[in-house]
Amino acid sequence: MLNHPMIVFAGSGNPALTGAVCSYLSINPGQATIERFPDGEKHIKLDSEVRGRDCFVVQPTSHPVDENLVELLIFLDCLRRASADRVTAVVPYFGYARQDRKDAGRVPITAKLIANVITAAGADRVLSVDMHAKQLQGFFDIPIDHLSAEPVIIEYLKKKNIKDLTVVAPDVGNIKTASRYATALDGELAIIHKRRLSGKEVLFEEIIGNVKDRNVVMVDDMISTAGTICGAAQMVKKLGARRIIAGATHGVFAPPAVERLQAAPIDEIVVTDTIPVHEESLQVKNLNVLSVAELLGEAIRRIHMNESVSSMFAQR
Numbered sequence: 001m002l003n004h005p006m007i008v009f010a011g012s013g014n015p016a017l018t019g020a021v022c023s024y025l026s027i028n029p030g031q032a033t034i035e036r037f038p039d040g041e042k043h044i045k046l047d048s049e050v051r052g053r054d055c056f057v058v059q060p061t062s063h064p065v066d067e068n069l070v071e072l073l074i075f076l077d078c079l080r081r082a083s084a085d086r087v088t089a090v091v092p093y094f095g096y097a098r099q100d101r102k103d104a105g106r107v108p109i110t111a112k113l114i115a116n117v118i119t120a121a122g123a124d125r126v127l128s129v130d131m132h133a134k135q136l137q138g139f140f141d142i143p144i145d146h147l148s149a150e151p152v153i154i155e156y157l158k159k160k161n162i163k164d165l166t167v168v169a170p171d172v173g174n175i176k177t178a179s180r181y182a183t184a185l186d187g188e189l190a191i192i193h194k195r196r197l198s199g200k201e202v203l204f205e206e207i208i209g210n211v212k213d214r215n216v217v218m219v220d221d222m223i224s225t226a227g228t229i230c231g232a233a234q235m236v237k238k239l240g241a242r243r244i245i246a247g248a249t250h251g252v253f254a255p256p257a258v259e260r261l262q263a264a265p266i267d268e269i270v271v272t273d274t275i276p277v278h279e280e281s282l283q284v285k286n287l288n289v290l291s292v293a294e295l296l297g298e299a300i301r302r303i304h305m306n307e308s309v310s311s312m313f314a315q316r
Helices: 015-025 065-081 110-121 134-139 150-160 172-185 227-238 257-263 293-304
Strands: 006-010 032-036 042-046 054-058 086-091 125-129 144-147 165-169 188-196 202-208 215-223 244-251 268-272 287-290
Touching: 006 015, 006 293, 015 054, 015 293, 032 065, 042 065, 054 065, 054 293, 065 086, 065 110, 086 293, 110 134, 125 293, 134 144, 144 293, 150 172, 150 244, 150 268, 150 287, 165 172, 172 188, 172 215, 188 227, 215 227, 227 244, 227 257
Parallel strands: 006 054, 054 086, 086 125, 125 144, 165 188, 165 215, 215 244, 244 268, 268 287
Antiparallel strands: 032 042, 188 202
């Protein structure tokens, strides 16, 4: 057990993950009461003493996004006003990350707004996993540790000892990620060129690389409505791919993802527990959920001990 004044609190967004993190750290989770006023407002009271302590609050801003975000902000303010020495917002899944630029006139850059609000609420630093774009780290004016779940997924896939493997990047934005997977898994690399028609429609135009008679792994940072991953799976299947495995850090599974995944020619879907898997998502066939609890727990330990977090990924 750590003998230092560290305490980890669980928001209501993913308490199971927080429990697993605390088990890794051999500590008990911090105690807090989260209630609602009759009009729906949330109220948080810390039941654990936090004065002078190094505090972490684990809260993904996944569905319901705004509710989980507001709860995180209230938690941060509560810890700051209770005289915590340092407050770290552990946001395994960072919502609003896709709104990171002005891609049309008269629209906000919401990811920057959320970064500002988290800072204003009292966070001294942020810990997150596979943000939609790495440059989002620059939106924060406080230190941020950006983890990757790649080692967790790669370790799982290595144990499967997949032969005749081709790692497919479902779009050009994932070329570097797919290349790292291909190197780690000793497979070939293929790239799909797609054109997004709308938030729900994607047109797949061509593929660079060979997938005929190959086992395919496709990786992305998230599966949201599943339009990209399912369209890519249909394309490689038509071109003669054998077994298809789809992997992503965040299983968002927004409608109509479940229906699309059920109908797609995907043999296995691998996600992590940055977002809790709800009952509807469990209907997805051959869904495997890997845990990032040890990854987050080790990062929290290193932050608390003022050790390097980036060295966790040095071998990569």
